[in-house]
Amino acid sequence: MADAKISHVEIAAAHDGEAELVVTLLHENGGRSLVTLDEYAARSLLMACKANTPDGLIGAGWEDVRDALVASSSRFSGAQNVEN
Amino acid sequence: MYDLVIRNGRLVDGTGMPAFMADIAISGNRIAKIGRIDGKARKEIDAAGKVVAPGFIDPHTHFDAQLLWDGYAKPALSHGVTTIVPGNCSLSLAPLKAEYRTKLVGMFNQIEEMPLKAFKEGVVWDWETFSEYITRIRKGLAINVAPLVGHSVIRLWVMGDAAMERTATPEEIAGMQDVLRECLDAGAIGLSTSYVDMDEKLQPVPSRYADAGEVEALASVLGEYGRMLQIVPEFYDPDLTIARLDQLAEISLKYAIPTTFSPLFVNADNMDAVNKVMKRVDEQFARGARVWPQVQTRPIDISFCFAVPSLLFIRLPGWYRIMRFGSPEQIVAAFKDPATREKLVAEAGVYTALWPTLRLRQVQTVGNQKYVGKTVGEIADARGVSPIDAMIDLSIEENLDAHFLAADMGHNSDEAVGSLLKHPRVHIGASDGGAHILSFSTYGDTGYLFAHFVRDLKAMNIEAAVKKITSETASIWGISDRGLLQQGYVADIVVFDPQTINRGEEKYVQDVPGDGSRYVRDAKGVDTVIVGGGVAWSASTGYQEARGEILPGQPVAARALEPA
Numbered sequence: 277m278a279d280a281k282i283s284h285v286e287i288a289a290a291h292d293g294e295a296e297l298v299v300t301l302l303h304e305n306g307g308r309s310l311v312t313l314d315e316y317a318a319r320s321l322l323m324a325c326k327a328n329t330p331d332g333l334i335g336a337g338w339e340d341v342r343d344a345l346v347a348s349s350s351r352f353s354g355a356q357n358v359e360n
Numbered sequence: 361m362y363d364l365v366i367r368n369g370r371l372v373d374g375t376g377m378p379a380f381m382a383d384i385a386i387s388g389n390r391i392a393k394i395g396r397i398d399g400k401a402r403k404e405i406d407a408a409g410k411v412v413a414p415g416f417i418d419p420h421t422h423f424d425a426q427l428l429w430d431g432y433a434k435p436a437l438s439h440g441v442t443t444i445v446p447g448n449c450s451l452s453l454a455p456l457k458a459e460y461r462t463k464l465v466g467m468f469n470q471i472e473e474m475p476l477k478a479f480k481e482g483v484v485w486d487w488e489t490f491s492e493y494i495t496r497i498r499k500g501l502a503i504n505v506a507p508l509v510g511h512s513v514i515r516l517w518v519m520g521d522a523a524m525e526r527t528a529t530p531e532e533i534a535g536m537q538d539v540l541r542e543c544l545d546a547g548a549i550g551l552s553t554s555y556v557d558m559d560e561k562l563q564p565v566p567s568r569y570a571d572a573g574e575v576e577a578l579a580s581v582l583g584e585y586g587r588m589l590q591i592v593p594e595f596y597d598p599d600l601t602i603a604r605l606d607q608l609a610e611i612s613l614k615y616a617i618p619t620t621f622s623p624l625f626v627n628a629d630n631m632d633a634v635n636k637v638m639k640r641v642d643e644q645f646a647r648g649a650r651v652w653p654q655v656q657t658r659p660i661d662i663s664f665c666f667a668v669p670s671l672l673f674i675r676l677p678g679w680y681r682i683m684r685f686g687s688p689e690q691i692v693a694a695f696k697d698p699a700t701r702e703k704l705v706a707e708a709g710v711y712t713a714l715w716p717t718l719r720l721r722q723v724q725t726v727g728n729q730k731y732v733g734k735t736v737g738e739i740a741d742a743r744g745v746s747p748i749d750a751m752i753d754l755s756i757e758e759n760l761d762a763h764f765l766a767a768d769m770g771h772n773s774d775e776a777v778g779s780l781l782k783h784p785r786v787h788i789g790a791s792d793g794g795a796h797i798l799s800f801s802t803y804g805d806t807g808y809l810f811a812h813f814v815r816d817l818k819a820m821n822i823e824a825a826v827k828k829i830t831s832e833t834a835s836i837w838g839i840s841d842r843g844l845l846q847q848g849y850v851a852d853i854v855v856f857d858p859q860t861i862n863r864g865e866e867k868y869v870q871d872v873p874g875d876g877s878r879y880v881r882d883a884k885g886v887d888t889v890i891v892g893g894g895v896a897w898s899a900s901t902g903y904q905e906a907r908g909e910i911l912p913g914q915p916v917a918a919r920a921l922e923p924a
């Protein structure tokens with residue numbers, strides 16, 4: 277897990293008709309896992325990685341993905357806010 | 361004299377066996393005879409050139425609220441659906457104490473996009489218990505309803521506000537078991553729960569606070585009745601989905617109950633993940649567990665307007681930037697500024713093929729209503745501009761309240777979806793009928809199955825497709841005496857033209873209480889829909905008799921369950 281990095285990024289259609297971002301994390305042992313990000317989480321990740329496009333996320337670490345998910349899920353409890 | 365005879369049809373009887381020519385005679389609500397029927401009947405239907413099949417069963421809907429003002433579940437019934445399962449995803453409208461009505465309406469609004477005003481103006485709240493709710497919807501029921509009871513509402517009933525805060529005590533779990541028994545006795549076909557949904561405050565729904573012991577305790581009650589457990593797993597993550605699948609399998613084996621999880625989507629880029637999930641499904645079925653994945657037939661469309669940031673534009677940084685950081689006034693100003701617009705148009709060249717295919721779904725101004733339902737390409741031709749300019753102009757004219765649809769953006773691999781749909785351990789479902797009404801139409805998945813996967817792609821034959829959505833569904837859910845064309849079975853029947861059956865174009869209609877609107881699709885190629893021996897809908901006369909019933913499940917273990 278220590279060196280899992282984003283190896284691929286796709287735009288996908290979510291269950292509710294919105295677009296979402298699916299990133300593939302490539303693990304050290306060659307394993308892959310998919311992580312789905314909503315608009316808020318995707319934007320958080322782009323900002324954290326200083327990326328302008330999804331391809332700019334390639335190579336980012338799993339910790340950045342985790343932090344983006346935490347930011348998204350905790351946005352309504354006031355823990356972290358990237359609105360501004 | 362028979363009450364109704366359907367003559368000259370090609371019977372696809374739901375067994376999966378080859379179609380055959382015969383007549384069907386109906387007495388009361390039952391199929392009295394199949395063969396050549398002599399003599400007159402009180403009513404006759406000529407099905408020459410048509411297929412006659414058992415009524416379709418939709419196992420994943422959210423018609424809970426609509427059934428309070430519409431016993432036909434329009435337009436689902438007109439598509440040939442004669443039985444629906446509402447109450448999925450941990451949410452049902454009963455049992456519900458009066459003080460939690462506002463809370464539950466908020467959850468339905470958040471999760472299923474059912475407008476608050478519809479509840480306010482379309483619902484007379486005269487029930488609390490599940491039994492009272494069943495009594496309430498039974499009046500005027502034209503479609504059969506096999507209702508699930510939601511785990512979240514059972515928690516609210518027993519635990520009150522604590523249902524949204526913590527795990528349950530042993531006493532509370534025992535209380536939930538008692539409530540579940542009452543619901544099953546009153547006609548619930550099973551229990552639904554969710555591991556992903558959020559409430560109106562974007563907090564986890566009550567069912568998500570349950571620990572594994574609580575779910576298992578409720579499953580043990582389902583075991584007493586042999587009834588279904590439906591869950592929404594973390595479907596966006598294949599590893600978590602597999603973990604839930606394993607949990608379901610243990611429950612299924614321990615209590616000898618069927619379980620189902622939904623949805624399971626497949627795209628070109630997640631084939632490996634879906635294959636992993638299906639491999640585990642096969643392994644668990646081999647152990648004797650019943651863990652049915654539900655797969656929807658229709659592709660997923662993406663909707664957007666420029667007032668709300670959409671990741672559809674994330675590969676166009678200029679567009680995404682103004683959507684993300686601009687106020688509506690700033691976005692309109694950017695669209696109007698010649699230099700900015702020129703840059704946006706240039707950047708949009710990346711998706712040249714996409715823009716003409718977008719469909720305009722909704723506008724506010726009277727002048728642009730004539731374009732609703734047309735593609736941006738068609739509108740561009742009518743206006744003599746490029747598609748991208750047409751989209752920008754419409755957005756300016758509508759002050760960004762022009763809504764567009766990008767069709768078939770997900771769950772859109774014909775080969776992969778077709779393979780899944782015909783897989784012997786896949787349950788065709790997950791339509792979400794009655795939900796997401798302001799985002800897209802959830803009606804017509806059965807028509808799409810026949811039009812796209814049977815007729816166009818030939819991914820399966822018509823007998824297999826009919827079996828998948830009739831007898832197989834009835835067997836999985838323990839719905840007795842329905843799902844087959846057989847003497848003695850209840851006469852739930854659909855007559856359709858196999859050459860034309862389809863879902864119509866999506867359209868925006870205002871037919872929800874409180875002047876509300878929704879997206880629907882009309883049926884194409886469906887001739888007659890019979891429920892309980894009465895004509896509930898026909899293409900020539902519209903909605904008619906209301907003979908729908910509440911269908912409590914039968915213990916599934918008592919029924920043959922031998923998928924092909």
